[in-house]
Amino acid sequence: MPVAQLLEQRFADAVAAFGDLPTPIILAVSGGGDSTALMYLAAQVVPREALVVVSVNHGLRAGATEEIAQVARQAHALGLTHHIEDWAWSGQGNLQAAAREGRWACLRRIAVAQGARWVWTGHTEDDQLETALMRLARGSGVDGLAGMSRRSLRDGLMIGRPLLGITRDDLREWLTGNGIGWSDDPSNDDPGFDRIRARQMLPQLAALGLTRKRLLQTVDHMQAARMSLQLAAQTFARDHVRQTAGDLLVSEAALELGGADVPRRVFAAAVCWVAGQTYRPRFVQLRKAADDARSGRTVTLGGVLISPEAAGSVRLTREAAATDETILTAGQEVIRWDHRWQIAGPFLPGMSVRALGEAVQDCPDWRATRLPRTTLLATPSVWQDGSLIAAPLAGLGNGWSARIVADFHSGAFPIED
Incomplete structure (x- = not known):
């Protein structure tokens, strides 16, 4: 089979492995060779009216x-819908990390507006190798060395990487053979970036026997190990973590972070779930927070309050100050707030949803809810012109309801492939 035809078949097989795909599908296309190839290959296997290029x-x-x-x-x-999103760096923090988060925020915004559940990216086999090397240099564990999955879940969206088993060189050969142009980003040759240094190291490592094949074999082993650990964590969490309203109660056994992997995995997942975050805190920070809470101190980590409870357990509560306000627009009847909450009620344009905070004192029946005051501070409330309209979890319903739509035990330990 000709190389070009083989590449197209491998792409089609990767897409088929995703199963039935609800549409539309968002394609992240920068103009580089990888994402350009993604756009053209996707147009061959998915109805073009179902593709939205961003x-x-x-x-x-x-x-x-x-x-x-x-x-x-x-x-x-190609007959594809195309959107351009602008992003500007605030000047704070690491530029590359900020750009990644900004890019994802733009993609997610379009996906939500389009009603899409899938976002496809142009990550290749080369990206997988470079990621593994960078994480090895940082001392990552099993999850880090497992690299990227062909599909993963983030913020309620499925990320698909159908090019993950195809090399960058093969994609460029395919583009050239089909007379398709692309743009080369000059920063892809800048050794000031970790990823570029990792890319430049690959030939030297191959000379030492650490070939592409061996690295990919290690990634494969780590992915299998991650799957086993995730399954073990699911079982452990059922016995040691209890979900109540927006909080998690974590037993003392899940705070023993000095030994086995599973308690570390469960406690990290609990913090991420409450915070609505994808990436785990650093282990040093995680362990210190667990130790401090077990010593009787209330600590904050990544927008989560960790406070001691009875029998050596701790309560994880969303920090009210870490949440954002959502302004309602015309036609909304149900909204998602702070990643996990769904609020429904007689909304009017200009109303907003934000954390209840100290306005809990304006809810006369909050004690009857039997929820801790600190828990209620971070629950959703509805406001209009500076006045509190409703706080469903604090006993002030007024026609509104609020419920957690994310289940910790079923959603915190995804088995990715």
């Missing part, structure tokens, strides 16, 4: 605008 302009390079304009022309020629 390009994010980070405003960091003068040439980015023309690169995205080229994507727009290519998408139009």
Whole structure:
């Protein structure tokens, strides 16, 4: 079979492995070779009216605008819908990390607006190798060395990586053979970035016997190990973590972070679930927070209050100050707030949903709920023109309801492939 035909078949097989795909599907396309190939290959196997191309302009390079304009022309020629999203760096924190988060926020915004459940990215086999090397250098454990999965869940959306088993060179050969142009980002050759240094190290490592094949074999072993550990964590969590309203009660056994992997995994997942975050806190921070809480101190970690309870257990509560306010627009009847809550009621434009905070004192029946005051501070409340309208969890319903739509035990330990 010709190389081009083989590559197309491998892509089609990867898409087929995703199963039945609800549409539309968001394609993240920057204009580079990998994402350009993703767009053209996807147009061969998915009905084109079901594909929505999104390009994010980070405003960091003068040439980015023309690169995205080229994507727009290519998408139009394919009959695909194309959106351009602008993102600007605040100047705070690590630029690359901020750009990644900003790009995801743009993709997620379009996905939600389009009613899409899938976002596809152009990650390749080369990206997998580079990721494994960078995480090895950081001393990552099983999850880090397992690299990226072909599909994973983030913020309620499925991320698909159908190019993960295809090399960057093969994709460029396919593009060239089909007369398809792409843009090369000059930063892809900048050794100031960790990923570029990892890329440049691969030939030297191969000379020592650490070939691409061996690295990918290690990633495969780590993915199998991660799956086993996730299954063990699910079982352990059923016995040692209890969900109540928006809180999690974690037993003393799940705070023993100095030994086995499973308690570490469960406690980290609990913090992430309450915070609505994807990435775990660093282990040193996680262990210190667990030790402090077990010593009788209330601590904060990543937007989560960790406070001591009876019998050596701890309560994980969302920190009210870490939540955002959501302004309601016309036509809304149900909204998602702070990642986990669904609020329904007689909304009017201009109303907002935010954490109840100290307004709990304006809810005369809050004690009857038998929920801790600190728990109620972070529950959703509805406001209009500065006045509290409803706080369903604090006994002030007024026609509104609020419930957690994310279940910790079923959702915190995904088995990815």
